[in-house]
Amino acid sequence: MRFGSYVAAYALGFLLCSTASAQTTAPAAPANTEPALATGLFASAWPNTGDIEVRLVKVIRDGDKLTVTVRFRRVEKKEGYDIDLIYDKKMPEKEWEQNFYLTSGNKKYLILKDADGKWLAPDELKLKNGGGSWSATFPAPPAGQKAVLHVRNLEPLGPFTVP
Numbered sequence: 001m002r003f004g005s006y007v008a009a010y011a012l013g014f015l016l017c018s019t020a021s022a023q024t025t026a027p028a029a030p031a032n033t034e035p036a037l038a039t040g041l042f043a044s045a046w047p048n049t050g051d052i053e054v055r056l057v058k059v060i061r062d063g064d065k066l067t068v069t070v071r072f073r074r075v076e077k078k079e080g081y082d083i084d085l086i087y088d089k090k091m092p093e094k095e096w097e098q099n100f101y102l103t104s105g106n107k108k109y110l111i112l113k114d115a116d117g118k119w120l121a122p123d124e125l126k127l128k129n130g131g132g133s134w135s136a137t138f139p140a141p142p143a144g145q146k147a148v149l150h151v152r153n154l155e156p157l158g159p160f161t162v163p
Contacts, residue, residue: 036055053075054071061143064140066139069135072134074131084126086153089124101150103147104142104148110138112137120137121135144161145161146158147161
């Protein structure tokens with residue numbers, strides 16, 4: 001009788017292992033190999049956008065200026081999704097001040113403007129098929145402090161160390 005129990009247990013184990021190995025999983029999204037200082041998710045107004053990963057990939061100090069670069073990558077494909085507009089050049093100044101800034105210490109740093117009064121950021125931010133990048137230049141907080149980047153419809157990115 002013992003021999004029969006061993007044979008039955010072996011057969012059951014073999015069956016379970018072969019069934020588990022025959023199951024397939026959805027292919028994973030390609031890994032973003034660029035190192036990130038901070039990551040988050042994009043919160044779209046459109047229900048079928050899918051998950052879009054946001055990565056703070058560069059923080060460069062140039063004297064009293066700090067330029068940040070953010071990359072977007074769709075993690076989950078959804079049918080019917082093409083473009084998501086985060087902002088365009090018609091956005092009022094108050095929206096810039098409320099939705100695009102750095103915090104460090106107890107201070108809020110707004111995006112800098114050039115001599116013509118234009119924000120030092122792209123005129124628009126559109127995510128095509130969930131991908132894209134965005135850069136902006138801010139006044140630089142003190143080196144070594146922790147900072148957090150706030151961008152409209154994104155989770156706050158950080159804290160990261162100011163170079």
